[in-house]
Amino acid sequence: MQGYNFAYLDEQTKRMIRRAILKAVAIPGHxxxxxxxxxxxxxxWGTGGIQVTAAIIGATDVLKVIDQGADDTTNAVSIRxxxxxxxxxxxxxxxxxxxxxxxxxxxxxxxxxxxxxxxYQVPMPEPxxxxxxxxxxxxxxxxxxxxxxxxxxxxxxxxxxxxxAVSYDHPVMVNRRYLMSPSPIPxxxxxxxxxxxxxxxxxxxxxxxxxxxxxxxxxxSLDFEDRPFDPVxxxxxxxxCGADDxxxxxxxxxxxxxxxxxxxxxxxxxxxxxxxP
Amino acid sequence: MAYVxxxxxxxxxxxxxxxxxxxxxxxxxxPGIDAxxxxxxxxxxxxxxxxxxxxxxRELAAMAILQAQGDLIEAAFLLRAYRTTLxxxxxxxxxxxxxxxxxxxISAIFKDLPGGQRLGPTTDYTHRLLDFAPPEPSPPIExxxxxxxxxxxxxTDLLGAEALxxxxxxxxxxxxxxxxxxxxxxxxxxxxxxxxxxxxxxFLLALGYSTQRGYGHTHPFVGELRMGEVAISIVPPELxxxxxxxxxxxxxxxxxxxFAGSKTAPPQFTRGxxxxxxxxxxxxxxxxxxxxxxxxxxxxxxxxxxxxxxxxVLSHCDNIEATGFVEHLKLPHHVDFQSExxxxxxxxxEAMASGPERDDAGx
Numbered sequence: 010m011q012g013y014n015f016a017y018l019d020e021q022t023k024r025m026i027r028r029a030i031l032k033a034v035a036i037p038g039h040x041x042x043x044x045x046x047x048x049x050x051x052x053x054w055g056t057g058g059i060q061v062t063a064a065i066i067g068a069t070d071v072l073k074v075i076d077q078g079a080d081d082t083t084n085a086v087s088i089r090x091x092x093x094x095x096x097x098x099x100x101x102x103x104x105x106x107x108x109x110x111x112x113x114x115x116x117x118x119x120x121x122x123x124x125x126x127x128x129y130q131v132p133m134p135e136p137x138x139x140x141x142x143x144x145x146x147x148x149x150x151x152x153x154x155x156x157x158x159x160x161x162x163x164x165x166x167x168x169x170x171x172x173x174a175v176s177y178d179h180p181v182m183v184n185r186r187y188l189m190s191p192s193p194i195p196x197x198x199x200x201x202x203x204x205x206x207x208x209x210x211x212x213x214x215x216x217x218x219x220x221x222x223x224x225x226x227x228x229x230s231l232d233f234e235d236r237p238f239d240p241v242x243x244x245x246x247x248x249x250c251g252a253d254d255x256x257x258x259x260x261x262x263x264x265x266x267x268x269x270x271x272x273x274x275x276x277x278x279x280x281x282x283x284x285x286p
Numbered sequence: 287m288a289y290v291x292x293x294x295x296x297x298x299x300x301x302x303x304x305x306x307x308x309x310x311x312x313x314x315x316x317p318g319i320d321a322x323x324x325x326x327x328x329x330x331x332x333x334x335x336x337x338x339x340x341x342x343x344r345e346l347a348a349m350a351i352l353q354a355q356g357d358l359i360e361a362a363f364l365l366r367a368y369r370t371t372l373x374x375x376x377x378x379x380x381x382x383x384x385x386x387x388x389x390x391x392i393s394a395i396f397k398d399l400p401g402g403q404r405l406g407p408t409t410d411y412t413h414r415l416l417d418f419a420p421p422e423p424s425p426p427i428e429x430x431x432x433x434x435x436x437x438x439x440x441x442t443d444l445l446g447a448e449a450l451x452x453x454x455x456x457x458x459x460x461x462x463x464x465x466x467x468x469x470x471x472x473x474x475x476x477x478x479x480x481x482x483x484x485x486x487x488x489f490l491l492a493l494g495y496s497t498q499r500g501y502g503h504t505h506p507f508v509g510e511l512r513m514g515e516v517a518i519s520i521v522p523p524e525l526x527x528x529x530x531x532x533x534x535x536x537x538x539x540x541x542x543x544x545f546a547g548s549k550t551a552p553p554q555f556t557r558g559x560x561x562x563x564x565x566x567x568x569x570x571x572x573x574x575x576x577x578x579x580x581x582x583x584x585x586x587x588x589x590x591x592x593x594x595x596x597x598x599v600l601s602h603c604d605n606i607e608a609t610g611f612v613e614h615l616k617l618p619h620h621v622d623f624q625s626e627x628x629x630x631x632x633x634x635x636e637a638m639a640s641g642p643e644r645d646d647a648g649x
Contacts, residue, residue: 169546
C-alpha cells in the first residue's frame with residue numbers, strides 16, 4: 010500500500026518485535042515486555058496478534074485469520090483484509106494451506122504441522138490478574154514460581170461447585186516452569202497446546218507482552234491428581250457435518266427455545282462435509 | 287493580561303470575554319461553521335453532549351459545542367445550565383427498547399440469533415488510517431417499506447427462557463430522580479443508573495476498564511448492544527391515553543456476567559445495564575460494566591475495588607461537578623493561603639529553634 014511499509018510496521022519496529030519473540034521462544038511461557046505500537050485497529054481487536062503477524066510475515070506466506078473458529082466473522086475478515094492490503098500476501102481459509110494462522114479464541118480442529126505458525130490474540134496475558142491485580146506483584150510471583158494461590162482458587166471452585174468453574178482461558182503450566190494464559194480459548198482446546206508441532210506465538214498489544222510455546226513443548230492444564238482436567242463441550246453432534254469430536258457453536262434459531270449446534274471451526278466443518286458421500 | 291490588581295477585576299473580565307469572542311470565531315479567514323453543520327456532521331459529539339448535559343435536543347447541543355469551541359464538557363455544562371431553567375411539564379411513559387427501530391444490533395454471545403446481527407453505521411471494523419479526502423455527500427437512503435418497528439427479542443431474554451440469567455422484573459414504585467432529589471447513600475439501582483447515564487464517558491470508561499484488569503472483575507460478555515430510534519409517549523391528563531410525541535436515538539447495552547453464586551443466590555448469569563442518548567457504544571458498555579460492578583454488595587461479592595464502591599463512583603462521575611471543583615482551584619485563594627503562610631512560618635521557626643536537640647524518637 011502506498012505510503013506504508015510492507016505489512017504496515019516499519020522494519021525497525023519489526024526487528025524489536027522479533028527480538029521479543031526470540032526471547033519468548035527461549036523462555037517458554039514467560040511474558041516478554043515489548044514496546045507495543047498503536048495500530049490502525051483498536052486495542053482489544055487483536056493488536057498484539059497483528060503486530061506479531063506483521064513482524065514475521067513474509068511475501069511468500071499464506072495467511073489464514075480466524076475469530077471464534079470461523080474465517081467469516083467480522084473481525085477475522087477485517088484483519089485478513091488488512092494484511093491483504095498492507096502486505097499483499099496470499100490468504101486462505103484452509104488450515105492445511107496456511108503457513109501462518111492468526112486466531113482469536115480457538116485453535117483449529119485440524120492438527121497443525123511443523124511448517125506452520127499460529128499467532129494468538131491475547132487480551133490478558135497475565136494468568137494471575139484476577140488473584141493479584143498488581144502486575145508488579147504478579148511478576149514477583151512468576152519469578153518465585155509462586156503459583157499456590159491459583160491452585161487454591163481451583164480447589165475452592167471444586168469445594169464450592171463440585172468442579173472447576175473455569176470454562177475458557179484455563180491456566181496452563183508451560184515446560185513445567187511458567188504459568189501461562191492460553192488466551193480465552195475454550196478449555197476444550199487446551200490439550201491441543203501440548204506438544205504441538207507448530208510454533209505458537211501469543212501477542213498482547215494493550216498490555217504490551219509477547220510469549221511463546223516452541224514446538225513440541227509440554228503444556229499441562231492446571232488440575233489435581235484426583236480431579237483431572239475435565240473440559241466441557243456441548244453434548245451434541247454438528248448439525249451440518251455430524252462431527253462428534255469438535256467444538257460447537259450454539260445457534261439460537263427462534264425465540265421459543267430452539268437451538269442448533271454447529272462446528273465453530275467452519276473450515277473443518279466444510280472439509281468434513283466434502284468428505285461425506 | 288495581568289491579574290495582579292485584584293480590584294481591577296471588572297475591566298479584566300470584560301477584556302477576557304472580548305478576547306474569547308475573537309478567538310472563538312478566529313480572524314475570519316475561513317468560512318464560519320454553523321450549529322446546523324455540527325448537528326449534521328459531528329453527530330457523535332452532539333450525542334455525548336446531550337447525554338452528559340442530560341437534555342435531548344440536537345440543535346441546542348450543537349449550539350453549545352460551537353459556543354464552547356468544541357470543549358465537550360463545557361458544552362454539556364452549557365446545556366445543563368439551560369436545562370435547569372426549563373419547566374417540567376410531564377413525565378414520559380417508560381420506553382420500550384424491544385420496539386426500537388434498530389440501526390445496529392449485535393450480540394457477542396451468540397453467533398446468530400432471531401432478528402439477526404446488524405452492524406449499522408459503526409467504525410468497529412474500519413482500519414484507522416487517516417482519510418485525507420473530505421467525506422462526500424451521499425444521497426439519503428430510501429426507507430424500505432417494511433421499516434416498521436418489529437419486536438426483536440433481546441438476547442438476554444433468550445437466556446431468561448432457560449432461567450440461566452437472573453430475572454429482571456419491572457420495579458414497582460416511581461423511579462428516583464436525581465434532578466428533583468439529591469443523591470443519597472445507600473443509592474438504589476434506579477438512582478445509580480440515572481447518575482451513570484449522565485456520568486462522564488471518560489470516567490466510566492476508565493472504571494469499566496479497571497474491572498476488566500482485575501480491580502473488581504465481573505466476567506462480562508456483551509449479551510446485546512442495540513442502537514436506534516425509540517418512540518417517546520406521554521399520557522396527557524386531559525386525554526387519559528398515550529400519544530407519541532417524538533423519537534429519540536438511544537444506545538442500550540445488556541451485559542451478561544458470569545456469576546458463581548453466593549450464600550444468597552444460585553450460580554447464574556447476572557446483568558449489567560447501560561443506556562444513553564445517541565449512538566454511544568463506548569458509554570453504554572462502560573456504564574453496563576460499572577453498573578454490574580456496583581452490584582457487588584447486593585450479590586454478596588467482596589467490595590474491594592474502586593468500581594464496586596457505589597459512593598465513590600457516583601460522587602465522582604458527574605463531569606460538570608468534577609470540572610467545577612477541580613478548576614475552582616484557579617480562583618483567588620489568597621486569604622486562606624495567607625494563613626497557611628503564617629502557620630508554616632511559625633512551624634519552621636519552632637523547628638529551627640529546637641535545632642540539633644530535636645526529639646527524633648518518634649521518627
